[in-house]
Amino acid sequence: MDSIAGKKSSLTWAVNIAVVALVALWVFPTLGLLVSSFRSGDQIASSGWWKSMLPTEQTLTLRTAGGDDAELIDGLYTVSGNLFAEEGIEPLDITAYGTSSRAVSAFGPGEVADMGDGEIITVEANGDYVFTSEEEMSGRGQRVFVSAETPPEFTLENYDNMLFDPSNIEGMSKAFFNTLTVSIPATIIPILVAAFAAYALAWMDFPGRALLIAAIVGLLVVPLQLALIPLLKFHNGIGIGKGYLGVWMAHTGFGLPLAIYILRNYMVGLPRDIIENAKVDGATDFQIFTKIILPLSFPALASFAIFQFLWTWNDLLVAIVFLIDASGETTVMTKQIIELLGTRGGNWEILATAAFVSIAVPLVVFFAMQKYLVRGLLAGSVK
Numbered sequence: 001m002d003s004i005a006g007k008k009s010s011l012t013w014a015v016n017i018a019v020v021a022l023v024a025l026w027v028f029p030t031l032g033l034l035v036s037s038f039r040s041g042d043q044i045a046s047s048g049w050w051k052s053m054l055p056t057e058q059t060l061t062l063r064t065a066g067g068d069d070a071e072l073i074d075g076l077y078t079v080s081g082n083l084f085a086e087e088g089i090e091p092l093d094i095t096a097y098g099t100s101s102r103a104v105s106a107f108g109p110g111e112v113a114d115m116g117d118g119e120i121i122t123v124e125a126n127g128d129y130v131f132t133s134e135e136e137m138s139g140r141g142q143r144v145f146v147s148a149e150t151p152p153e154f155t156l157e158n159y160d161n162m163l164f165d166p167s168n169i170e171g172m173s174k175a176f177f178n179t180l181t182v183s184i185p186a187t188i189i190p191i192l193v194a195a196f197a198a199y200a201l202a203w204m205d206f207p208g209r210a211l212l213i214a215a216i217v218g219l220l221v222v223p224l225q226l227a228l229i230p231l232l233k234f235h236n237g238i239g240i241g242k243g244y245l246g247v248w249m250a251h252t253g254f255g256l257p258l259a260i261y262i263l264r265n266y267m268v269g270l271p272r273d274i275i276e277n278a279k280v281d282g283a284t285d286f287q288i289f290t291k292i293i294l295p296l297s298f299p300a301l302a303s304f305a306i307f308q309f310l311w312t313w314n315d316l317l318v319a320i321v322f323l324i325d326a327s328g329e330t331t332v333m334t335k336q337i338i339e340l341l342g343t344r345g346g347n348w349e350i351l352a353t354a355a356f357v358s359i360a361v362p363l364v365v366f367f368a369m370q371k372y373l374v375r376g377l378l379a380g381s382v383k
Contacts, residue, residue, distance in 0.1 A: 067137030186251035194259030266300035
């Protein structure tokens with residue numbers, strides 16, 4: 001009785017849980033990357049993005065004034081001031097402090113810390129301190145570890161540094177336009193070629209058509225890694241080498257099987273009467289293709305365009321093999337982010353901002369064309 005039409009499946013709850021889990025796996029990392037791109041490096045290091053709206057506690061290493069500023073008061077060499085003012089940073093509320101890296105929270109605000117050898121320091125909650133010594137001071141000031149609560153802070157400085165800082169703008173902006181130069185032609189070219197091929201396989205009778213369709217389906221499961229080195233040797237042999245033309249042709253070759261498969265399945269499902277009536281009226285195959293098939297196949301074209309654009313935009317392997325050279329003139333964003341990992345591995349705010357900038361364009365493309373995605377993927381599933 002479970003298979004009766006119209007009866008609700010008993011596994012609906014499992015499907016709903018799976019859908020929610022998949023959505024969460026996609027949304028939470030993206031949201032975390034977005035939030036982190038607006039936070040400072042200290043806040044990213046001290047707490048997770050889900051705590052971005054809450055005050056965070058962090059440990060700062062500060063110093064008192066140097067021994068040259070000491071004054072002799074009541075027989076003791078004394079240095080006083082404000083720890084935050086000494087470092088030129090905004091004052092914070094200190095919750096604990098210490099004079100050793102092994103006990104950074106040994107004392108509360110206002111408590112006296114005896115460091116031995118006649119040295120004593122007291123730090124207040126606002127950062128005011130008094131450091132005294134029985135012997136004459138010299139050299140740098142005393143190091144003090146303070147634990148302080150910092151309020152939530154969001155800033156556009158990360159984007160300003162990434163997009164407009166002279167030390168970054170040349171690399172990231174160039175990589176951004178290089179990625180566009182790769183992705184747009186590598187999306188348009190296979191669509192144009194696949195549309196003609198799909199129409200021929202769907203509506204034109206010629207010997208070997210079934211074998212071609214079977215070969216295309218077989219190519220869908222061939223790993224592209226198997227063809228990288230032979231294809232690169234072929235490119236070098238015909239004089240293409242590493243460059244935009246080579247990477248366009250590589251992406252076109254790797255994307256054509258899926259493109260032809262999707263478009264052919266969609267075109268086969270179009271009403272036959274429309275095409276037959278057009279032929280009766282004297283329309284040629286080219287006219288039928290351009291004026292009837294292409295407009296009706298827009299959902300399938302859009303769905304493949306989403307897949308192809310996302311793949312080429314986020315690609316690293318094909319770009320490394322067929323495009324990137326030693327001078328870095330054709331570096332794409334994925335490679336530029338890897339270089340940032342090497343040169344700025346500790347600057348998490350820069351890496352988060354660069355990563356979100358790299359996914360911003362694919363997100364815009366996906367949400368702008370998502371209504372065509374399901375229609376194109378279901379092409380040919382129902383007759």
